[in-house]
Amino acid sequence: MAEEKTIVLPGDKLNGSELEVRGLGRNYATYKLGNEVYAALPGVLEISEEKKVFIPLENIYIPKPGDIVIGIVINVGLSYWTIDIRAPYNAVLTAQEFLNRPFNPANETLSLYLVEGDYVIGKISSFDRFRSPFITLKGSDKFGKIVNGKVIEIKPSRIPRVIGKKRSMINMLIEESGCDITVGVNGLIHIDCENSHLEDVVTLAIKRIEAEAHTSGLTDRVRSFLKEQLSNS
Amino acid sequence: MKYGETPQLIKEDGTRLDGRKPEDPRPIHMEVGVLENADGSAYVSFGKTRVLAAVYGPREPIQKYMVLPDRAILRVRYHMAPFSTGERKSPAPSRREIELSKVIREALEPVVITELYPRTMIDLFIEVLQADGGTRTTGVTAASLALADAGIAMRDLVSGVAIGKVNGVLVVDIDEVEDMYGEADMPAAMATKLGLVTLLQLNGVLTKEEFVQAMEMAKKTLEKVSEMQRKTLLEKYSSVLQV
Structure with missing residues (x-):
């Protein structure tokens, strides 16, 4: 080399x-x-x-418009939810955005739809470092509340490795496992599989990518790891 | 030795009570990433002085009135554990601890690039586990390692050491006894690569020549301390280079 x-x-x-x-x-x-x-x-x-x-090798996730993020609802307001996206700034998800219709706080309460602790996938629509980041749910049918599967955390600096060059790593993970995997740039990954065993195997594979992020030939090693684990079951 | 008399801190052969030469620091030990829950952490010991530092953030400020529109605020809490001293220290923050928190904050503010994180807060906790002189400089050293470990953008690492004068001799990295009976105590912290002095205090009396010499000794020692800090961080990432 x-x-x-x-x-x-x-x-x-x-x-x-x-x-x-x-x-x-x-x-x-x-x-x-x-x-x-x-x-x-x-x-x-x-x-x-x-x-x-x-x-x-180390960094802090700072939101920017267009980022796909996974967050946790930490506060239910009158007309918006506050979402923790593991950044220095909490994001805002408005009721209109989530419900896709006009919303009147006098008639409805938001806790019917999302409560503290719910996971949400969305996209950062605007953030200019003077106002809080806003989340939009338009652009993909994956966006919205997470209802099944599991969410794992890794270091945000390792996310580019999980995606890989031209999405090579993430496509390989999806192909080998058959799971639905959504990567949030903020370090949270949503895995939705047929059964919990598959989810555990994918989690182990992603944790391995995180630990060995800077080594070469990682895609092949993770592929053989996945094959080995899946053939055992 | 009679009451009120200064003890002999430099032996006849020119060495100090613990056998060090005047220009020798105590044995230094450093570790990073020692705490799982903190975003960044470090443990540093200079001889018997042991300090733990933890960094949280940048995060959303707890009190909104504190925020600055153009940069992050750095909050530093220097605290001595009740068991860190010979006699139990009350855990409530004392006047001295509040002052040292400010001094340490000002020693780190020039190197942390706070403009990158406007409207946020960076929390830094420095806990003295065992005090044997030089706690503020050990605290600064640990704090800058913890900040680097947390991935907060910095211009350079800061390292600190205290220079003292005992029995008329300038000595590096004074301990508790030398601080108590010595003639002068000069804690200093520097960002060595940038050549910035970020902390300088002087307790006692030094002549102009002694001051210049003491600064020279501090600079020399701090270059070594800074090298150790870099080595400690490099060790953390050494696995990255192995294929």
């Missing part, structure tokens, strides 16, 4: 004009001082002949 990998820590210089920053926290991972670029987060620096790639 022509690539050379090193670990960089906050304060390390990443000089080089052809530096590419990848991963979820790319907008937060470096800072400029004078003409130099420095790392602000711990990460891996991959140096190959053509370019330098910096991938942060």
Whole structure:
């Protein structure tokens, strides 16, 4: 392999004009001082002949419009729900958005539809760092309240690996297991399978991806792991 | 030794009571990610001084009036455990602890890129498990490791050490006894890669020349401490490089 990998820590210089920053926290991972670029987060620096790639290893999920997220209802208001999306900012899901019709708080209460502890899949529709992120449920029939299956948590920085290049990893997981898997960019993954044994196997596979995120040939290893586990049952 | 007399803190061969040379710090031990529930955590010990630091956030502020529209607020709580000292310390925050919380916060604010997380709050808890001098500098060292472990964007790591003057000799990393009977105590914290001094206090009297020399000693020691911090973090991620 022509690539050379090193670990960089906050304060390390990443000089080089052809530096590419990848991963979820790319907008937060470096800072400029004078003409130099420095790392602000711990990460891996991959140096190959053509370019330098910096991938942060730790980061905090910051919402951005278009992100598919999974959240938990933490508060039921008069006309909206507050959703914890494991970000520094709580998201808002309005009643109109959820019910897809006008809503009058004088006639109805929201706790009929969603209560604290319910999981919701949705998309961030707007967020500008001055107002809370809003969740929309338009765009996919998967969006809405989660009624079956299970939701697991992993580090948000490992999400790109679970999806893989051109969705290779996630497509392989879905193909091998036959489960319905929805990945939230905020680190929550919804798995919906035929039986709980399958769900457990997929959970183990995803936990393995999280633990070995930066190794190569992972897709094949996870595939053989899944095959082995599923043939045992 | 008579009552009121200063004890002999430097032995005839030039070493200190615990056998260290004046420029030697105590044995340093560091660990990161020691707490499961915190977003980031670290444990640091300088000799018998043992400190645990935990970071939560950035998260939605508990009191909305506290938020700043352009950056995150950093809340620091320095606290000494009741069992950390020889005589039981009341767990209620004392005047000294409130002041040290502020001093440590100001030592970290220049390196944490708080502008990236507007309207949020970063909570930092520093718990002194055992106190033997130099708790604030050990606290700063642990806190910056915990912040890096939590994935909060930082310009550099901060490391701290206390320089003291005992029996007329400048010594590095003073312990409780040297602090109590020494002539001066100068805690310092630096972001060594950036060359920033983020904490500097002086208790006692140093001449101008001694001050310059003490700063030089602090800088030299802190470069070593910073190297250790980096090594500790590198160890955490070493598995990443194994294929």
